[in-house]
Amino acid sequence: MAMLYSxxxxxxxxxxxxVGELENADAVGEVGNAVCGDIMKIYLKIDDDIITDVKxxxxxxxxxxxxxxxxxxxxxxxxxxxxxxxxxxxVIEALDGLPPAKIHCSVLAEEAVKKAIADYYTKTGREIDxxxxxxxxxxxxxxxxx
Amino acid sequence: xxxxxxxxxxxxxTTRVIPEVLEVMLPYxxxxxxxxxxLYSIARKSAKAVEEAxxxxxxxxxxxxxxxxxxxxGSEADNWAIKxxxxxxxxxxxHIVTSKIEHHAVLHTMKSLEKxxxxxxxxxxxxxxxxxxxxxRASLRSDTxxxxxxxxxxxxxxxxxxxxxxxIAHERKIPFFTDAVQAVGHIPVNVAELGVDMLAxxxxxxxAPKGIGALYIKNGTRVTNLVDGGGQERSKRGGxxxxxxxxxxxxxLELAIARIPELxxxxxxxxxxxxxxxxxxxxxxxxxxxxxxxxxxxxxxxEFIEGEGLVLLLDMAGIAASTxxxxxxASLEPSHVLLAIGLPAEKAHGSLRLSLSHETTDADVDYIxxxxxxxxxxxxxxxxLYEEFTRGEVTFKIK
Numbered sequence: 001m002a003m004l005y006s007x008x009x010x011x012x013x014x015x016x017x018x019v020g021e022l023e024n025a026d027a028v029g030e031v032g033n034a035v036c037g038d039i040m041k042i043y044l045k046i047d048d049d050i051i052t053d054v055k056x057x058x059x060x061x062x063x064x065x066x067x068x069x070x071x072x073x074x075x076x077x078x079x080x081x082x083x084x085x086x087x088x089x090x091v092i093e094a095l096d097g098l099p100p101a102k103i104h105c106s107v108l109a110e111e112a113v114k115k116a117i118a119d120y121y122t123k124t125g126r127e128i129d130x131x132x133x134x135x136x137x138x139x140x141x142x143x144x145x146x
Numbered sequence: 147x148x149x150x151x152x153x154x155x156x157x158x159x160t161t162r163v164i165p166e167v168l169e170v171m172l173p174y175x176x177x178x179x180x181x182x183x184x185l186y187s188i189a190r191k192s193a194k195a196v197e198e199a200x201x202x203x204x205x206x207x208x209x210x211x212x213x214x215x216x217x218x219x220g221s222e223a224d225n226w227a228i229k230x231x232x233x234x235x236x237x238x239x240x241h242i243v244t245s246k247i248e249h250h251a252v253l254h255t256m257k258s259l260e261k262x263x264x265x266x267x268x269x270x271x272x273x274x275x276x277x278x279x280x281x282x283r284a285s286l287r288s289d290t291x292x293x294x295x296x297x298x299x300x301x302x303x304x305x306x307x308x309x310x311x312x313x314i315a316h317e318r319k320i321p322f323f324t325d326a327v328q329a330v331g332h333i334p335v336n337v338a339e340l341g342v343d344m345l346a347x348x349x350x351x352x353x354a355p356k357g358i359g360a361l362y363i364k365n366g367t368r369v370t371n372l373v374d375g376g377g378q379e380r381s382k383r384g385g386x387x388x389x390x391x392x393x394x395x396x397x398x399l400e401l402a403i404a405r406i407p408e409l410x411x412x413x414x415x416x417x418x419x420x421x422x423x424x425x426x427x428x429x430x431x432x433x434x435x436x437x438x439x440x441x442x443x444x445x446x447x448x449e450f451i452e453g454e455g456l457v458l459l460l461d462m463a464g465i466a467a468s469t470x471x472x473x474x475x476a477s478l479e480p481s482h483v484l485l486a487i488g489l490p491a492e493k494a495h496g497s498l499r500l501s502l503s504h505e506t507t508d509a510d511v512d513y514i515x516x517x518x519x520x521x522x523x524x525x526x527x528x529x530x531l532y533e534e535f536t537r538g539e540v541t542f543k544i545k
Contacts, residue, residue, distance in 0.1 A: 041533075059532075
Protein backbone atom coordinates (compact mmCIF):
# COMPACT_ATOMS: atom_id res chain seq x y z
CA MET A 1 0.00 0.00 0.00
CA ALA A 2 1.09 3.55 -0.58
CA MET A 3 2.46 5.31 2.47
CA LEU A 4 -0.04 7.80 3.76
CA TYR A 5 1.94 10.71 5.13
CA SER A 6 0.49 13.56 7.14
CA UNK A 7 0.61 17.08 5.71
CA UNK A 8 3.33 17.94 8.22
CA UNK A 9 5.50 15.02 7.08
CA UNK A 10 5.05 16.07 3.47
CA UNK A 11 5.90 19.67 4.36
CA UNK A 12 9.09 18.71 6.22
CA UNK A 13 10.03 16.34 3.38
CA UNK A 14 9.39 18.85 0.59
CA UNK A 15 10.80 21.85 2.50
CA UNK A 16 13.24 20.35 4.97
CA UNK A 17 14.55 22.72 7.63
CA UNK A 18 18.25 22.89 8.51
CA VAL A 19 19.64 20.86 5.60
CA GLY A 20 23.39 21.06 5.16
CA GLU A 21 26.68 20.78 6.97
CA LEU A 22 28.22 22.95 9.66
CA GLU A 23 31.81 23.95 9.14
CA ASN A 24 33.61 23.70 12.48
CA ALA A 25 30.76 21.80 14.07
CA ASP A 26 31.29 21.10 17.76
CA ALA A 27 29.74 17.68 17.41
CA VAL A 28 28.62 15.29 14.68
CA GLY A 29 26.46 12.19 15.00
CA GLU A 30 25.79 9.67 12.26
CA VAL A 31 23.49 6.63 12.51
CA GLY A 32 22.09 4.04 10.12
CA ASN A 33 23.74 2.46 7.12
CA ALA A 34 23.38 2.49 3.37
CA VAL A 35 22.43 -1.17 3.10
CA CYS A 36 19.28 -0.62 5.16
CA GLY A 37 18.56 2.52 3.19
CA ASP A 38 18.74 5.16 5.94
CA ILE A 39 21.66 7.30 7.10
CA MET A 40 21.24 10.41 9.22
CA LYS A 41 24.05 12.77 10.04
CA ILE A 42 23.50 15.65 12.46
CA TYR A 43 25.92 18.55 12.98
CA LEU A 44 25.74 20.67 16.13
CA LYS A 45 27.16 24.06 17.05
CA ILE A 46 27.17 24.29 20.85
CA ASP A 47 27.95 27.32 23.01
CA ASP A 48 27.83 26.93 26.80
CA ASP A 49 25.91 23.67 26.44
CA ILE A 50 23.27 25.41 24.29
CA ILE A 51 22.67 24.13 20.75
CA THR A 52 23.02 27.37 18.83
CA ASP A 53 22.95 25.85 15.37
CA VAL A 54 22.06 22.48 13.89
CA LYS A 55 22.19 21.01 10.39
CA UNK A 56 21.55 17.58 8.95
CA UNK A 57 22.11 15.41 5.93
CA UNK A 58 19.99 12.34 5.33
CA UNK A 59 20.05 9.47 2.87
CA UNK A 60 16.64 7.88 3.13
CA UNK A 61 12.96 7.96 2.37
CA UNK A 62 10.52 10.84 2.74
CA UNK A 63 9.91 10.01 6.40
CA UNK A 64 13.65 9.85 7.14
CA UNK A 65 14.10 13.35 5.72
CA UNK A 66 11.02 14.68 7.51
CA UNK A 67 11.99 13.20 10.91
CA UNK A 68 15.53 14.60 10.56
CA UNK A 69 14.11 18.00 9.75
CA UNK A 70 11.69 17.91 12.68
CA UNK A 71 14.29 16.61 15.14
CA UNK A 72 16.66 19.45 14.26
CA UNK A 73 13.83 21.95 14.75
CA UNK A 74 12.99 20.46 18.16
CA UNK A 75 16.54 20.71 19.53
CA UNK A 76 17.59 24.05 18.08
CA UNK A 77 18.18 26.54 20.91
CA UNK A 78 17.85 23.85 23.59
CA UNK A 79 20.46 22.83 26.13
CA UNK A 80 22.21 19.54 25.40
CA UNK A 81 20.53 18.16 28.50
CA UNK A 82 17.08 19.04 27.15
CA UNK A 83 18.02 17.74 23.70
CA UNK A 84 18.83 14.38 25.29
CA UNK A 85 15.22 14.10 26.42
CA UNK A 86 14.00 14.18 22.81
CA UNK A 87 12.18 10.94 22.10
CA UNK A 88 11.12 9.38 18.82
CA UNK A 89 7.53 9.69 20.08
CA UNK A 90 7.92 13.46 20.37
CA VAL A 91 9.16 13.58 16.77
CA ILE A 92 6.20 11.48 15.63
CA GLU A 93 3.74 13.68 17.51
CA ALA A 94 5.27 16.86 16.13
CA LEU A 95 4.80 15.42 12.63
CA ASP A 96 1.15 14.47 13.29
CA GLY A 97 2.00 10.78 13.09
CA LEU A 98 3.96 8.38 10.90
CA PRO A 99 2.88 5.19 9.08
CA PRO A 100 3.82 2.08 11.14
CA ALA A 101 6.52 1.01 8.66
CA LYS A 102 8.21 4.40 9.14
CA ILE A 103 8.45 4.47 12.93
CA HIS A 104 12.11 3.40 12.68
CA CYS A 105 12.87 6.72 10.94
CA SER A 106 11.86 8.61 14.10
CA VAL A 107 14.04 6.25 16.16
CA LEU A 108 16.98 7.05 13.90
CA ALA A 109 16.36 10.78 14.35
CA GLU A 110 16.36 10.44 18.14
CA GLU A 111 19.52 8.39 18.03
CA ALA A 112 21.32 10.71 15.63
CA VAL A 113 20.79 13.51 18.15
CA LYS A 114 22.08 11.31 21.01
CA LYS A 115 25.09 10.23 18.96
CA ALA A 116 25.97 13.86 18.21
CA ILE A 117 25.68 14.80 21.87
CA ALA A 118 27.80 11.79 22.81
CA ASP A 119 30.41 13.14 20.41
CA TYR A 120 30.20 16.49 22.19
CA TYR A 121 30.58 14.80 25.59
CA THR A 122 33.61 12.88 24.36
CA LYS A 123 35.21 16.02 22.95
CA THR A 124 34.59 17.94 26.16
CA GLY A 125 35.90 15.12 28.33
CA ARG A 126 32.57 14.22 29.86
CA GLU A 127 31.34 10.75 30.65
CA ILE A 128 28.53 9.50 28.38
CA ASP A 129 25.87 8.83 31.02
CA UNK A 130 22.97 8.05 28.69
CA UNK A 131 21.86 5.19 26.46
CA UNK A 132 22.74 5.61 22.78
CA UNK A 133 19.98 3.23 21.75
CA UNK A 134 20.56 0.81 18.92
CA UNK A 135 23.16 1.53 16.28
CA UNK A 136 20.59 2.14 13.58
CA UNK A 137 21.22 -1.13 11.76
CA UNK A 138 17.82 -2.43 10.79
CA UNK A 139 18.45 -6.03 11.81
CA UNK A 140 21.03 -5.80 14.56
CA UNK A 141 19.03 -4.92 17.65
CA UNK A 142 15.94 -6.95 16.89
CA UNK A 143 13.73 -4.67 18.97
CA UNK A 144 10.43 -3.38 17.72
CA UNK A 145 10.14 0.33 18.20
CA UNK A 146 6.75 1.83 18.83
CA UNK B 147 -2.80 29.73 -13.98
CA UNK B 148 -1.00 26.95 -15.78
CA UNK B 149 -2.81 23.63 -15.66
CA UNK B 150 -1.10 21.20 -13.30
CA UNK B 151 1.07 18.82 -15.26
CA UNK B 152 0.35 15.10 -14.94
CA UNK B 153 2.45 12.51 -16.70
CA UNK B 154 1.63 8.91 -15.97
CA UNK B 155 4.84 6.89 -16.24
CA UNK B 156 3.76 3.90 -14.16
CA UNK B 157 1.95 1.80 -16.75
CA UNK B 158 3.62 -1.38 -15.46
CA UNK B 159 1.72 -0.82 -12.20
CA THR B 160 -1.66 -0.32 -13.80
CA THR B 161 -3.42 1.49 -16.65
CA ARG B 162 -6.67 3.35 -17.06
CA VAL B 163 -9.77 1.79 -18.59
CA ILE B 164 -10.01 3.31 -22.04
CA PRO B 165 -13.39 4.48 -23.40
CA GLU B 166 -13.61 1.74 -26.07
CA VAL B 167 -13.32 -0.88 -23.32
CA LEU B 168 -15.70 0.82 -20.91
CA GLU B 169 -18.29 1.17 -23.67
CA VAL B 170 -18.52 -2.57 -24.39
CA MET B 171 -18.65 -3.35 -20.66
CA LEU B 172 -21.45 -1.02 -19.59
CA PRO B 173 -24.44 -2.96 -21.00
CA TYR B 174 -23.42 -5.99 -18.91
CA UNK B 175 -23.52 -3.91 -15.73
CA UNK B 176 -27.01 -2.61 -16.45
CA UNK B 177 -29.56 -3.94 -18.95
CA UNK B 178 -27.82 -7.27 -19.73
CA UNK B 179 -27.47 -8.39 -16.14
CA UNK B 180 -28.54 -12.00 -16.61
CA UNK B 181 -26.66 -14.85 -14.95
CA UNK B 182 -24.93 -16.81 -17.73
CA UNK B 183 -26.06 -20.04 -16.04
CA UNK B 184 -29.78 -19.18 -16.40
CA LEU B 185 -31.99 -20.11 -19.32
CA TYR B 186 -34.00 -17.02 -20.41
CA SER B 187 -32.98 -14.58 -23.09
CA ILE B 188 -31.08 -11.92 -21.11
CA ALA B 189 -29.10 -14.73 -19.44
CA ARG B 190 -28.32 -16.19 -22.83
CA LYS B 191 -26.96 -12.77 -23.83
CA SER B 192 -24.57 -12.93 -20.89
CA ALA B 193 -23.53 -16.51 -21.65
CA LYS B 194 -22.95 -15.60 -25.28
CA ALA B 195 -20.87 -12.56 -24.30
CA VAL B 196 -18.66 -14.67 -22.02
CA GLU B 197 -18.14 -17.36 -24.63
CA GLU B 198 -17.43 -14.82 -27.38
CA ALA B 199 -14.88 -13.14 -25.12
CA UNK B 200 -13.27 -16.50 -24.38
CA UNK B 201 -13.11 -17.36 -28.09
CA UNK B 202 -11.65 -13.94 -28.91
CA UNK B 203 -8.94 -14.21 -26.25
CA UNK B 204 -8.14 -17.77 -27.32
CA UNK B 205 -7.79 -16.68 -30.94
CA UNK B 206 -5.58 -13.72 -29.99
CA UNK B 207 -3.25 -15.98 -27.99
CA UNK B 208 -3.22 -18.97 -30.35
CA UNK B 209 -5.19 -21.16 -27.94
CA UNK B 210 -8.48 -23.08 -28.07
CA UNK B 211 -11.50 -21.47 -26.35
CA UNK B 212 -11.76 -24.30 -23.82
CA UNK B 213 -8.19 -23.60 -22.72
CA UNK B 214 -8.98 -20.09 -21.41
CA UNK B 215 -10.15 -19.74 -17.78
CA UNK B 216 -11.16 -16.39 -16.31
CA UNK B 217 -9.81 -15.36 -12.91
CA UNK B 218 -10.10 -12.28 -10.71
CA UNK B 219 -6.48 -11.21 -11.25
CA GLY B 220 -3.09 -12.12 -12.61
CA SER B 221 -2.08 -13.07 -9.07
CA GLU B 222 -4.97 -15.52 -8.86
CA ALA B 223 -3.94 -17.06 -12.18
CA ASP B 224 -0.33 -17.38 -10.91
CA ASN B 225 -1.49 -19.01 -7.68
CA TRP B 226 -3.83 -21.39 -9.46
CA ALA B 227 -1.33 -22.49 -12.11
CA ILE B 228 1.41 -23.21 -9.58
CA LYS B 229 -0.57 -24.69 -6.70
CA UNK B 230 -2.89 -26.49 -9.12
CA UNK B 231 -0.05 -28.16 -11.00
CA UNK B 232 1.88 -28.87 -7.80
CA UNK B 233 -1.07 -30.55 -6.13
CA UNK B 234 -2.00 -32.48 -9.26
CA UNK B 235 1.60 -33.68 -9.67
CA UNK B 236 2.57 -34.36 -6.06
CA UNK B 237 2.28 -38.12 -6.40
CA UNK B 238 5.09 -37.96 -8.99
CA UNK B 239 7.36 -35.60 -7.12
CA UNK B 240 7.60 -32.45 -5.07
CA HIS B 241 10.25 -30.38 -6.81
CA ILE B 242 9.56 -27.09 -8.64
CA VAL B 243 11.95 -24.84 -10.57
CA THR B 244 11.48 -21.08 -10.85
CA SER B 245 13.60 -17.92 -10.93
CA LYS B 246 14.60 -15.40 -8.28
CA ILE B 247 13.07 -12.50 -10.22
CA GLU B 248 9.46 -13.68 -10.38
CA HIS B 249 6.58 -11.51 -9.21
CA HIS B 250 5.60 -11.92 -5.55
CA ALA B 251 2.42 -13.67 -6.69
CA VAL B 252 4.73 -16.48 -7.84
CA LEU B 253 7.43 -16.26 -5.15
CA HIS B 254 5.00 -16.15 -2.24
CA THR B 255 3.05 -19.05 -3.76
CA MET B 256 6.33 -20.99 -3.79
CA LYS B 257 6.91 -20.11 -0.13
CA SER B 258 3.44 -21.42 0.65
CA LEU B 259 4.19 -24.70 -1.18
CA GLU B 260 7.50 -25.03 0.65
CA LYS B 261 5.53 -25.02 3.91
CA UNK B 262 3.52 -27.94 2.50
CA UNK B 263 6.75 -29.86 1.88
CA UNK B 264 7.53 -28.98 -1.73
CA UNK B 265 11.12 -28.20 -2.64
CA UNK B 266 11.73 -25.16 -4.83
CA UNK B 267 14.86 -24.25 -6.83
CA UNK B 268 15.17 -20.51 -7.40
CA UNK B 269 17.40 -19.89 -10.41
CA UNK B 270 19.55 -16.79 -10.40
CA UNK B 271 19.85 -14.45 -13.36
CA UNK B 272 22.84 -12.79 -14.99
CA UNK B 273 23.59 -9.08 -14.77
CA UNK B 274 21.20 -8.45 -17.66
CA UNK B 275 18.39 -10.10 -15.72
CA UNK B 276 18.19 -13.24 -17.86
CA UNK B 277 17.85 -16.89 -16.80
CA UNK B 278 20.55 -19.15 -18.27
CA UNK B 279 18.94 -22.05 -20.22
CA UNK B 280 21.85 -24.38 -19.37
CA UNK B 281 21.46 -23.67 -15.68
CA UNK B 282 17.74 -24.23 -16.07
CA ARG B 283 18.34 -27.59 -17.76
CA ALA B 284 20.74 -28.64 -15.02
CA SER B 285 18.20 -27.77 -12.30
CA LEU B 286 15.55 -30.19 -13.60
CA ARG B 287 15.31 -33.49 -11.71
CA SER B 288 13.41 -36.74 -11.97
CA ASP B 289 11.02 -35.47 -9.28
CA THR B 290 10.49 -32.02 -10.86
CA UNK B 291 6.78 -31.59 -11.47
CA UNK B 292 6.62 -27.97 -12.62
CA UNK B 293 8.92 -25.32 -14.07
CA UNK B 294 8.00 -21.65 -14.32
CA UNK B 295 9.79 -18.52 -15.46
CA UNK B 296 8.05 -15.24 -16.22
CA UNK B 297 7.86 -13.95 -19.79
CA UNK B 298 8.70 -10.32 -19.01
CA UNK B 299 9.84 -8.94 -15.67
CA UNK B 300 7.62 -6.38 -13.98
CA UNK B 301 10.47 -4.25 -12.62
CA UNK B 302 13.19 -4.24 -15.26
CA UNK B 303 11.10 -5.34 -18.26
CA UNK B 304 13.60 -7.90 -19.56
CA UNK B 305 12.14 -10.69 -21.69
CA UNK B 306 13.12 -14.19 -20.60
CA UNK B 307 13.92 -16.99 -23.10
CA UNK B 308 10.63 -18.75 -22.29
CA UNK B 309 10.32 -20.59 -25.61
CA UNK B 310 13.72 -22.21 -25.11
CA UNK B 311 13.06 -22.96 -21.42
CA UNK B 312 9.67 -24.55 -22.16
CA UNK B 313 11.27 -26.78 -24.81
CA ILE B 314 13.93 -27.89 -22.32
CA ALA B 315 11.27 -28.68 -19.70
CA HIS B 316 9.31 -30.68 -22.26
CA GLU B 317 12.37 -32.84 -23.06
CA ARG B 318 11.85 -34.09 -19.50
CA LYS B 319 8.03 -34.07 -19.82
CA ILE B 320 7.79 -31.35 -17.15
CA PRO B 321 4.90 -28.89 -17.52
CA PHE B 322 5.91 -25.26 -17.99
CA PHE B 323 3.98 -22.21 -16.76
CA THR B 324 4.78 -18.58 -17.55
CA ASP B 325 3.54 -15.44 -15.83
CA ALA B 326 2.94 -13.21 -18.86
CA VAL B 327 1.13 -10.41 -17.00
CA GLN B 328 3.60 -7.75 -18.18
CA ALA B 329 4.12 -9.22 -21.65
CA VAL B 330 0.65 -9.84 -23.06
CA GLY B 331 -0.46 -6.92 -25.20
CA HIS B 332 3.05 -5.44 -25.11
CA ILE B 333 4.93 -7.97 -27.23
CA PRO B 334 3.51 -10.67 -29.53
CA VAL B 335 2.47 -13.66 -27.38
CA ASN B 336 1.30 -16.95 -28.87
CA VAL B 337 0.99 -19.93 -26.54
CA ALA B 338 1.57 -22.49 -29.29
CA GLU B 339 4.63 -20.62 -30.54
CA LEU B 340 6.00 -20.30 -26.99
CA GLY B 341 5.19 -23.93 -26.26
CA VAL B 342 4.00 -23.25 -22.72
CA ASP B 343 1.42 -25.38 -20.89
CA MET B 344 0.00 -22.53 -18.84
CA LEU B 345 0.12 -18.75 -19.11
CA ALA B 346 -1.23 -16.04 -16.80
CA UNK B 347 -2.42 -12.60 -17.90
CA UNK B 348 -4.05 -9.61 -16.26
CA UNK B 349 -6.55 -7.07 -17.56
CA UNK B 350 -5.50 -3.87 -15.80
CA UNK B 351 -2.05 -3.80 -17.43
CA UNK B 352 -3.73 -3.42 -20.83
CA UNK B 353 -6.50 -0.88 -20.21
CA ALA B 354 -9.12 -3.31 -18.90
CA PRO B 355 -10.33 -2.86 -15.30
CA LYS B 356 -8.59 -4.13 -12.17
CA GLY B 357 -10.10 -7.39 -10.96
CA ILE B 358 -9.98 -9.52 -14.09
CA GLY B 359 -7.33 -11.93 -15.36
CA ALA B 360 -7.11 -15.20 -17.20
CA LEU B 361 -5.18 -18.44 -17.12
CA TYR B 362 -4.45 -20.44 -20.26
CA ILE B 363 -4.33 -24.14 -19.44
CA LYS B 364 -3.37 -26.31 -22.38
CA ASN B 365 -5.72 -29.24 -22.78
CA GLY B 366 -4.23 -32.29 -21.10
CA THR B 367 -2.37 -30.31 -18.42
CA ARG B 368 -3.19 -31.62 -14.96
CA VAL B 369 -4.30 -28.85 -12.62
CA THR B 370 -6.53 -29.15 -9.56
CA ASN B 371 -9.71 -27.07 -9.34
CA LEU B 372 -9.42 -23.62 -7.82
CA VAL B 373 -12.98 -22.99 -6.62
CA ASP B 374 -15.64 -25.67 -6.26
CA GLY B 375 -19.02 -24.26 -7.10
CA GLY B 376 -21.72 -24.14 -9.71
CA GLY B 377 -19.78 -25.60 -12.60
CA GLN B 378 -18.49 -22.37 -14.09
CA GLU B 379 -15.18 -22.37 -16.01
CA ARG B 380 -15.67 -26.05 -16.79
CA SER B 381 -16.03 -26.73 -13.05
CA LYS B 382 -12.46 -25.64 -12.38
CA ARG B 383 -13.27 -22.20 -11.01
CA GLY B 384 -16.74 -21.80 -9.66
CA GLY B 385 -18.47 -18.47 -9.13
CA UNK B 386 -20.81 -16.48 -11.34
CA UNK B 387 -18.83 -15.06 -14.22
CA UNK B 388 -17.76 -11.39 -14.02
CA UNK B 389 -19.46 -10.82 -17.35
CA UNK B 390 -18.75 -7.12 -17.88
CA UNK B 391 -15.10 -7.47 -16.94
CA UNK B 392 -14.65 -10.54 -19.11
CA UNK B 393 -16.12 -8.63 -22.06
CA UNK B 394 -13.82 -5.70 -21.22
CA UNK B 395 -10.77 -7.96 -21.02
CA UNK B 396 -11.39 -9.40 -24.49
CA UNK B 397 -11.85 -5.94 -25.99
CA UNK B 398 -8.78 -4.54 -24.23
CA LEU B 399 -6.62 -7.45 -25.35
CA GLU B 400 -7.81 -7.09 -28.93
CA LEU B 401 -6.96 -3.37 -28.90
CA ALA B 402 -3.61 -3.87 -27.14
CA ILE B 403 -2.47 -6.50 -29.61
CA ALA B 404 -3.55 -4.33 -32.53
CA ARG B 405 -1.41 -1.53 -31.03
CA ILE B 406 1.79 -3.58 -30.73
CA PRO B 407 3.29 -2.18 -33.98
CA GLU B 408 2.74 1.30 -32.50
CA LEU B 409 4.98 0.36 -29.59
CA UNK B 410 8.03 0.79 -31.83
CA UNK B 411 7.42 4.51 -31.39
CA UNK B 412 7.34 3.92 -27.62
CA UNK B 413 10.62 1.97 -27.85
CA UNK B 414 12.23 4.97 -29.60
CA UNK B 415 10.87 7.28 -26.87
CA UNK B 416 12.10 4.93 -24.16
CA UNK B 417 15.57 4.77 -25.72
CA UNK B 418 15.70 8.56 -25.84
CA UNK B 419 14.66 8.65 -22.19
CA UNK B 420 17.38 6.16 -21.20
CA UNK B 421 20.09 7.98 -23.15
CA UNK B 422 18.96 11.35 -21.82
CA UNK B 423 18.88 10.28 -18.16
CA UNK B 424 22.21 8.45 -18.25
CA UNK B 425 23.82 11.46 -19.93
CA UNK B 426 22.35 14.05 -17.57
CA UNK B 427 22.76 12.17 -14.29
CA UNK B 428 26.25 11.08 -13.24
CA UNK B 429 26.60 7.83 -11.26
CA UNK B 430 23.50 6.30 -12.78
CA UNK B 431 22.85 3.14 -14.75
CA UNK B 432 20.09 1.25 -16.53
CA UNK B 433 19.03 -1.85 -14.60
CA UNK B 434 18.69 -4.92 -16.82
CA UNK B 435 19.50 -5.40 -20.48
CA UNK B 436 18.26 -2.74 -22.92
CA UNK B 437 17.33 -5.65 -25.20
CA UNK B 438 15.48 -7.99 -25.05
CA UNK B 439 13.18 -5.74 -23.04
CA UNK B 440 9.59 -4.50 -23.11
CA UNK B 441 9.48 -1.36 -25.29
CA UNK B 442 7.82 0.65 -22.50
CA UNK B 443 10.16 -0.10 -19.58
CA UNK B 444 13.10 1.86 -18.20
CA UNK B 445 14.60 1.17 -14.77
CA UNK B 446 17.48 3.19 -13.37
CA UNK B 447 19.79 3.06 -10.36
CA UNK B 448 20.92 6.44 -9.02
CA GLU B 449 23.74 6.28 -6.56
CA PHE B 450 23.69 8.09 -3.17
CA ILE B 451 19.91 8.59 -3.01
CA GLU B 452 16.85 6.66 -1.90
CA GLY B 453 13.98 5.99 -4.27
CA GLU B 454 10.95 6.89 -2.18
CA GLY B 455 11.99 10.51 -1.85
CA LEU B 456 12.66 10.60 -5.56
CA VAL B 457 9.19 9.26 -6.37
CA LEU B 458 7.53 11.73 -3.97
CA LEU B 459 9.38 14.69 -5.49
CA LEU B 460 8.55 13.48 -9.01
CA ASP B 461 4.90 13.29 -7.95
CA MET B 462 5.09 16.92 -6.81
CA ALA B 463 6.40 17.74 -10.29
CA GLY B 464 3.44 15.87 -11.82
CA ILE B 465 5.19 12.62 -12.78
CA ALA B 466 3.86 9.27 -11.51
CA ALA B 467 6.59 6.60 -11.26
CA SER B 468 7.77 3.68 -9.09
CA THR B 469 10.83 2.60 -7.13
CA UNK B 470 12.28 -0.70 -5.94
CA UNK B 471 13.44 0.92 -2.73
CA UNK B 472 12.82 -0.83 0.59
CA UNK B 473 11.16 2.30 1.89
CA UNK B 474 8.45 1.98 -0.72
CA UNK B 475 7.33 -1.26 0.87
CA ALA B 476 6.40 -2.42 4.34
CA SER B 477 9.40 -4.74 4.40
CA LEU B 478 12.89 -3.37 4.87
CA GLU B 479 14.21 -5.28 1.86
CA PRO B 480 15.00 -3.54 -1.40
CA SER B 481 13.77 -5.07 -4.66
CA HIS B 482 14.58 -8.78 -4.96
CA VAL B 483 14.91 -8.29 -8.72
CA LEU B 484 17.59 -5.62 -8.42
CA LEU B 485 19.47 -7.70 -5.85
CA ALA B 486 19.26 -10.71 -8.21
CA ILE B 487 20.91 -8.79 -11.07
CA GLY B 488 23.79 -8.07 -8.73
CA LEU B 489 23.01 -4.57 -7.51
CA PRO B 490 24.22 -4.11 -3.91
CA ALA B 491 21.40 -3.23 -1.50
CA GLU B 492 22.59 0.36 -1.00
CA LYS B 493 22.28 0.95 -4.73
CA ALA B 494 19.02 -0.95 -5.14
CA HIS B 495 17.46 1.62 -2.78
CA GLY B 496 18.03 4.36 -5.35
CA SER B 497 16.05 2.86 -8.21
CA LEU B 498 13.40 4.39 -10.42
CA ARG B 499 11.06 2.61 -12.82
CA LEU B 500 9.47 4.64 -15.60
CA SER B 501 6.99 2.63 -17.65
CA LEU B 502 5.56 4.34 -20.71
CA SER B 503 2.55 3.50 -22.86
CA HIS B 504 1.09 4.11 -26.30
CA GLU B 505 -0.26 7.36 -24.84
CA THR B 506 3.20 8.72 -23.90
CA THR B 507 4.27 11.66 -26.07
CA ASP B 508 7.58 13.23 -27.09
CA ALA B 509 6.68 16.19 -24.89
CA ASP B 510 6.17 13.84 -21.91
CA VAL B 511 9.69 12.47 -22.34
CA ASP B 512 11.08 16.01 -22.66
CA TYR B 513 9.34 16.94 -19.41
CA ILE B 514 10.66 13.86 -17.55
CA UNK B 515 14.16 14.59 -18.85
CA UNK B 516 13.83 18.16 -17.62
CA UNK B 517 12.59 17.24 -14.12
CA UNK B 518 14.52 14.12 -13.09
CA UNK B 519 18.15 15.42 -13.07
CA UNK B 520 17.57 18.45 -10.79
CA UNK B 521 15.48 16.35 -8.37
CA UNK B 522 18.31 13.83 -8.11
CA UNK B 523 20.81 16.65 -7.62
CA UNK B 524 18.61 18.05 -4.83
CA UNK B 525 18.42 14.69 -3.03
CA UNK B 526 22.17 14.20 -3.44
CA UNK B 527 22.77 17.61 -1.85
CA UNK B 528 20.92 16.25 1.18
CA UNK B 529 22.72 12.90 1.16
CA UNK B 530 25.60 12.21 3.58
CA LEU B 531 26.72 9.45 1.19
CA TYR B 532 27.17 11.95 -1.61
CA GLU B 533 28.99 14.30 0.74
CA GLU B 534 31.44 11.55 1.68
CA PHE B 535 31.83 10.61 -1.97
CA THR B 536 32.61 14.16 -3.08
CA ARG B 537 35.18 14.42 -0.28
CA GLY B 538 36.80 11.26 -1.57
CA GLU B 539 35.96 9.35 1.62
CA VAL B 540 34.13 6.62 -0.27
CA THR B 541 34.92 5.55 -3.79
CA PHE B 542 32.21 3.07 -4.71
CA LYS B 543 30.53 3.46 -8.03
CA ILE B 544 27.88 1.40 -9.72
CA LYS B 545 29.58 1.33 -13.10
